[in-house]
Amino acid sequence: MEQAKISTSQLFILMILFQLSNSLLIPLAMKAGRDSWLAILIAAAVSIFLFFIYRALYLYYPTLLLTDYTEKLIGKFLGRILAFLYILFFLYSAARVLREFGVMLLSFAFPETPLFVACAMMMLVVIYTVFKGIEVVARTGELLFVIMVMLAFFLFLLIAISGLIDISNLKPAFEDSPKILDTVFTETLYVPFGEIIVFTMIFPYLNQSKKLGKTGIAAISITGASLAFTTILNISVLGVPLIERSLFPLLTTIQSIQVGGFLQRLDVIFILALVIGGFFKVTVYTYCAVIGTASLFDIKEPSKLAYPMGMTVLFLSLIIASNYSEHIEEGLKIFPLYAQLPFQIILPVFLLIIAFLKNRKKG
Amino acid sequence: MNRKWIIPFFMAIYLPLLSGCWSSIELRDLAIVSAYALDKNEDGTYVGTFQLINPMNVPGALQGGQSGQKPSIATYTATGGNPLEVADRASTKVSRDLYFAHTSLLVISEELAKEEGLSSILDAMERGLEFRTTTNIVISRDMKAGDFVQVLTAIDQVPAEKAIKSLEFTEKLYGENIATNLQKFIKAAVSTGKEPLVSGFTVEGDIKKAKTMEQLQSSEGEATIEVNGIGVFKEGKLMNWIEGDRSEGTLWVLDQIQQAPVNIDWKDKKEAISYKVVRQKTNVEAQTKDGKPVISVHIRAEGDLRAIDVPVNVTDPHVLFRIEKALQQKIKDEAEAAIHEAQKTKTDIFGFGEKLHQSDPHSWKKLEPAWQDVYFPALDVDVTVEAFIRRTGMRNNPYLFDLNKKSD
Numbered sequence: 001m002e003q004a005k006i007s008t009s010q011l012f013i014l015m016i017l018f019q020l021s022n023s024l025l026i027p028l029a030m031k032a033g034r035d036s037w038l039a040i041l042i043a044a045a046v047s048i049f050l051f052f053i054y055r056a057l058y059l060y061y062p063t064l065l066l067t068d069y070t071e072k073l074i075g076k077f078l079g080r081i082l083a084f085l086y087i088l089f090f091l092y093s094a095a096r097v098l099r100e101f102g103v104m105l106l107s108f109a110f111p112e113t114p115l116f117v118a119c120a121m122m123m124l125v126v127i128y129t130v131f132k133g134i135e136v137v138a139r140t141g142e143l144l145f146v147i148m149v150m151l152a153f154f155l156f157l158l159i160a161i162s163g164l165i166d167i168s169n170l171k172p173a174f175e176d177s178p179k180i181l182d183t184v185f186t187e188t189l190y191v192p193f194g195e196i197i198v199f200t201m202i203f204p205y206l207n208q209s210k211k212l213g214k215t216g217i218a219a220i221s222i223t224g225a226s227l228a229f230t231t232i233l234n235i236s237v238l239g240v241p242l243i244e245r246s247l248f249p250l251l252t253t254i255q256s257i258q259v260g261g262f263l264q265r266l267d268v269i270f271i272l273a274l275v276i277g278g279f280f281k282v283t284v285y286t287y288c289a290v291i292g293t294a295s296l297f298d299i300k301e302p303s304k305l306a307y308p309m310g311m312t313v314l315f316l317s318l319i320i321a322s323n324y325s326e327h328i329e330e331g332l333k334i335f336p337l338y339a340q341l342p343f344q345i346i347l348p349v350f351l352l353i354i355a356f357l358k359n360r361k362k363g
Numbered sequence: 364m365n366r367k368w369i370i371p372f373f374m375a376i377y378l379p380l381l382s383g384c385w386s387s388i389e390l391r392d393l394a395i396v397s398a399y400a401l402d403k404n405e406d407g408t409y410v411g412t413f414q415l416i417n418p419m420n421v422p423g424a425l426q427g428g429q430s431g432q433k434p435s436i437a438t439y440t441a442t443g444g445n446p447l448e449v450a451d452r453a454s455t456k457v458s459r460d461l462y463f464a465h466t467s468l469l470v471i472s473e474e475l476a477k478e479e480g481l482s483s484i485l486d487a488m489e490r491g492l493e494f495r496t497t498t499n500i501v502i503s504r505d506m507k508a509g510d511f512v513q514v515l516t517a518i519d520q521v522p523a524e525k526a527i528k529s530l531e532f533t534e535k536l537y538g539e540n541i542a543t544n545l546q547k548f549i550k551a552a553v554s555t556g557k558e559p560l561v562s563g564f565t566v567e568g569d570i571k572k573a574k575t576m577e578q579l580q581s582s583e584g585e586a587t588i589e590v591n592g593i594g595v596f597k598e599g600k601l602m603n604w605i606e607g608d609r610s611e612g613t614l615w616v617l618d619q620i621q622q623a624p625v626n627i628d629w630k631d632k633k634e635a636i637s638y639k640v641v642r643q644k645t646n647v648e649a650q651t652k653d654g655k656p657v658i659s660v661h662i663r664a665e666g667d668l669r670a671i672d673v674p675v676n677v678t679d680p681h682v683l684f685r686i687e688k689a690l691q692q693k694i695k696d697e698a699e700a701a702i703h704e705a706q707k708t709k710t711d712i713f714g715f716g717e718k719l720h721q722s723d724p725h726s727w728k729k730l731e732p733a734w735q736d737v738y739f740p741a742l743d744v745d746v747t748v749e750a751f752i753r754r755t756g757m758r759n760n761p762y763l764f765d766l767n768k769k770s771d
Contacts, residue, residue, distance in 0.1 A: 111492055112386035121380060124373065171721035241553045242546070245489075256546060258497060265464075265495070 001065055001295055002133055002302055005207040008215045010138035013145045015196060015219035016226075018284050020148070021277035022100050023192040024230055025270070027249050032183040034240050035173060037228040039183040044224025046184065047193030051216045053348050054196065058203040058212070060355045066200040067292040073354045080296065082347070087292045089343045090198060091309070094285035095316035096331060098122060101278030102317065103324050104248060109271060119317050122278060127310035129279075130287045131303045134205055137283055144276045151269055152226070155254065156233070158266070162259045164237045190336040192227075193220065194344035201288040247324070286313055394459035397436065398523035400470040400508035401449075401484060404442060409475075411449035412440045412509035413461065414523055434576060435520040438513050446487045463493040468523040469500045469545070472508040473563070473594075473601065480599035481548070488545055496546040499527055502594050502601065504563040510570050514588055515578040526588055530562055533590045538623030538640075539610045540590050552599055555731055556716020560613070563592040563604060597710045597735070605704065612701030615662055615694060616713050616746075618645035625666075627689045629673045637670040638690055638752070649719035651726045656738060658715050659745040660702075662694060667754045674767040678759045683752050690750040698746050706740045715742065 006014075029036035029043070061069040067086055071079035102119040110118065129137055159165065174180075196216075206212060234249040237256060243249045251270045258264040290309050294302035321327035398414040420435040439456045443449035450461055469488070471481060481500075488494045503511040512522060519525035530542045540562040551559035568586030572578060578585045592604040593613065605613055614620050620643045629635035642665040650657050668677065668686075676682050705712050716734045720727040730738050 108492055110386060117385070124376070128373065168718075168721055172724040175724045238546075239550050239554075242550060252496070255495065256497060264497070 001068075001204065001291060004133055004135045004205055006134060006138040006202070006205050008206065008208055008211045010142060011199075011202065011206055011212075012215045012219050013141045014138060014202070014280070014284065015199060015216065016223050017141055017145060017148065017277065017280040018198075019192040019195065019220075019223040020226060021192065021281040022097055022104075023227055024277060025104060025248050025250050025274055026100065027243055027246065028227060028231060029183045029188040030244055031187060032176075032180045033244075034170060034175065034235060035180050036183070037231040037235070038174070039180045039188050040228045040231060041224055042180065043184045043188035043193050044220055044227075046189055047196070047224075048217055048220055050189075050194060050345065050348075051196060051220060052213070053352050054200050054203075055212055055216065057348065057352055057355060058200060059209075060359060062209050063204055065204060065292060065295055066197075067296055069355075070351065073351055073358065083292065083296050086343065087289050087296065089339060090201075090285050090289040090292065091313055091316065092320070092339070093195070093198075094282050094289065094313045095320055096327075096335070097278060097281040097285065098313060098317040099320060099327060101274065101282070103327070104274055104278075105271070107247065107324075108251060108267070116318060119314055122275075122282065123310055123314040125279065126283045126286055126313075127306050129283050130290055130310065131306040133303065134202065134287060134291075137287060141280065144280075148273065148276055151273060155266075155269055158257050158259055158263065159233060159237065159253065162257050164253075164256055165233070166236055166239075169236045169239045170232065187332060187336060190340035190344060191331070192223070194340055196220070197344045197348065198284055198288045200348075201291060202284075282313070286310060289313075388460060392459050393462040394457050395462050396466045397521050398468040398470060398512045398526070399463070399466055400472075400503070400512040401446060401475060402472045402508050403475040403479065408442050408444055409446060409449050410440060410442050410509060411446065411453065412438055412512050413450075413453055413457070414438050414512040414521075415457070415461075416521055420520075434515055436515070436522060438509075440509060446484050447491075463491070464495065466494060466498055466523075468512075468526055469498050470508040470511050470526075470564075471500065471502050472506070473502055473504050475508070476502050476561075476594065476596075476601035478600075480601070481596070482552070482599035485545060485549060489549060494545075496549075497544050499530065499542055499544050500548055500561050501526065501530065502561055502563045504565045504591060504604075506566060506570065510574075511564060511566060511588070514566055514570065514573045514586055515576070516588065517579055517584060522588070526564060529588065529590050534619070535621045536623075538614050538620045539607070540593055541614065541617070541619055548596075551714070552596065554714070554717055555734060556711060556718070556720050556727075557714035558710045558712045558735075559596045560605075560617075560712055561594045561596065561601075562590055563594050565589055565591040595705075595708065595710050595712055597708075602710060603708055605701070608697055609701045609704055612697035612699070613705075613712065615643075615698045616645060616647070616660055616701060618643070618647075620645075620664075624669070625664075625690055625693055627686070627693050629675065629686075629689070632673050635671070635673040636668065636675075636686060636689075637672075638666055638686075638750075639669045640664045640666040641753075642666070647713070647715065647718050649715060649722050651719070651723050654726065655743070656715075656719055656726070656730060657743050657745070658718070659747070660698065662698065662746070662748045664690075664694065664748070664750045665753050666751070668752055668756055671761040672763070674761065674764040676760055676764060677755050683755075687750050687752055690752075691748040694750060695746050695748045698748070699744070702744050702746070706742065709735050709740050711735055711739045715739065715744075 029039040032039040067083035070082045073079060098119050101122060102115045105118050106113060106115060234243055234253050237253045238249060246252045254266050254270050257266055290305045291302050293305055299305060321330060395416045396413050397416050400412040402410040404410050415437045417435055417437050420433045439453050441449050441453035443452045454461060489496060514522055516522045516525040519528060533540050534542050541560050543561045548559045551557045566586050566588055570586055573586035592606045593610045594604055595602045611623060620640060623640045625638045626634035627636050644663045646661045648659050
């Protein structure tokens with residue numbers, strides 16, 4: 001763990017940018033069809049409970065990372081294995097996001113560029129940021145957050161002006177309620193909301209630990225609201241069948257904008273959101289993997305690990321799937337059930353129970 | 364490695380990459396396709412005609428461009444088994460790379476739309492990177508789509524632009540056709556409770572001469588491109604055409620009218636009073652009564668009087684009220700005629716099914732499989748119209764009214 005501090009507002013911004021990231025761009029909770037926005041809101045609400053589990057763990061060990069206190073909780077041997085698994089989980093997640101970023105960029109903007117080049121460009125920036133440490137990541141966040149907010153505002157204004165919104169696309173609502181809950185607990189809770197598990201690696205850097213609860217709730221609510229709003233916008237502009245066939249619904253929405261016969265083809269907004277969002281998620285994941293490895297193997301300067309581990313993420317992103325359909329299939333069916341469910345929910349709950357029992361004995 | 368060297372090293376790596384010319388292409392190597400026309404050959408292959416903009420000859424594009432002497436477009440034709448193969452084959456004839464991002468018009472021949480439908484064509488357009496889903500689709504009636512894009516036009520030098528503008532302006536001012544883009548078409552084609560509509564175009568006159576510069580050398584021109592009718596699609600194939608009054612009625616129900624003339628008869632005189640709609644709103648509500656679907660259409664129109672060819676006293680609110688009544692009847696008749704026509708051909712072009720799905724999803728599940736063939740044709744549609752005359756133009760009573768007074 002490096003010597004650094006971040007403020008609550010920086011954590012707040014990091015959490016929002018991290019969660020919005022690629023979820024803003026890909027079809028989210030589409031299994032629930034027309035009611036996907038509701039699934040997103042429910043998932044956000046449920047994830048506030050998850051956040052409190054992570055917060056409780058942090059409050060037991062306010063100066064330690066997740067990968068450190070596993071050792072204290074379940075013993076040196078098992079704890080270290082678990083910490084190592086968490087690091088692999090973060091690395092794999094970073095690679096997944098990087099892959100998504102690369103494919104998105106290639107499939108509509110740079111069809112002739114090899115995937116490796118697009119991913120490598122992004123990874124070089126990420127490596128440099130990780131090398132610089134968490135304070136730089138947080139400050140970059142503050143800067144880019146302003147741009148994201150402005151883009152979102154501009155985009156909504158244009159969509160509203162061009163008269164594309166057709167609210168009747170949202171009707172009939174609540175057609176299949178069990179399906180909404182099914183979507184929440186098999187997909188949406190894990191991506192993006194459950195992913196805040198990585199912040200257990202960042203909480204110890206916070207300078208005011210008392211305000212963590214409020215900050216987290218605010219960040220999760222705002223993320224949930226923005227994602228639900230974006231989904232409502234997509235559905236009302238495109239309709240459900242078209243979203244289901246789109247790889248990137250927000251892009252299709254942006255491409256439908258035509259204001260006054262000259263303000264159109266604003267794909268560049270999508271590219272900006274894509275680059276900013278992709279950058280943050282990959283950076284946070286990679287940073288947490290690096291910092292975790294450093295503390296697990298007692299490496300004095302974590303930044304030394306930025307290059308080798310960044311390269312690992314880069315190559316991993318290229319080999320995890322042979323095509324995008326396979327990648328999505330893994331992301332929706334296999335990864336949530338076998339990796340995200342245990343790492344984001346089951347293990348933290350289990351750790352919290354042990355922490356509770358251990359600390360009660362002492363008290 | 365020490366930090367002093369790392370930063371300059373990465374800066375140096377980034378330098379050649381930041382210029383972003385991985386797949387760069389120079390403007391002079393692009394052939395900008397303004398319209399793409401598809402026909403069907405006798406042997407079942409597609410014939411594609413590409414209308415390319417010839418930048419040297421578009422007036423205003425270049426100072427000293429030779430406008431007025433050479434056509435501002437060039438067209439190339441190629442054949443192939445699918446729309447993309449056609450485009451690939453065309454590159455053997457065109458010296459540049461065909462660039463589709465500015466293609467604003469996709470023309471399909473009537474024959475192709477009827478026999479094969481659009482389903483097999485549109486996927487390539489929707490999936491492709493360059494082709495935009497905001498591209499307008501039109502159908503060329505009784506003629507080859509290839510001929511249509513070769514006709515030169517006078518005021519708008521690029522014929523594709525002329526076609527789109529005619530479409531937009533007749534939709535706006537005349538209310539008898541509808542501009543449909545790829546996205547709207549696919550959306551309606553996918554839905555079971557709605558069918559797509561596409562405007563048709565015809566060319567009146569000598570098509571052969573209209574392809575040469577002779578077309579632009581007289582004020583009249585050899586041939587004119589005109590909007591003509593709305594094509595109704597069912598299961599992706601062109602079924603029939605809606606024309607004239609019925610197309611206006613269709614647009615009334617679809618809530619697509621922006622401005623439209625309505626002419627009514629007054630005391631034995633045909634089309635004596637002319638009214639122009641300036642604001643319109645149509646609400647369609649769907650319900651089920653005893654398991655049977657009931658649709659109510661409510662049209663509300665506001666507008667001005669434009670011409671009065673009979674002696675009526677329009678300063679009298681009671682007279683205006685009677686005119687409003689007559690207008691309401693006229694609009695109602697048009698809308699009902701359009702609905703009956705659609706019911707006869709068993710195509711739900713109004714999206715009544717979709718409305719029913721939105722208001723009553725449970726009964727829709729039962730009705731959906733047989734909606735187009737059984738329930739829609741037997742549907743009870745209740746049309747109510749409210750029409751308001753807000754102003755009477757720059758005069759109150761017509762001068763005919765004064766003339767009549769004198770003769771009395």
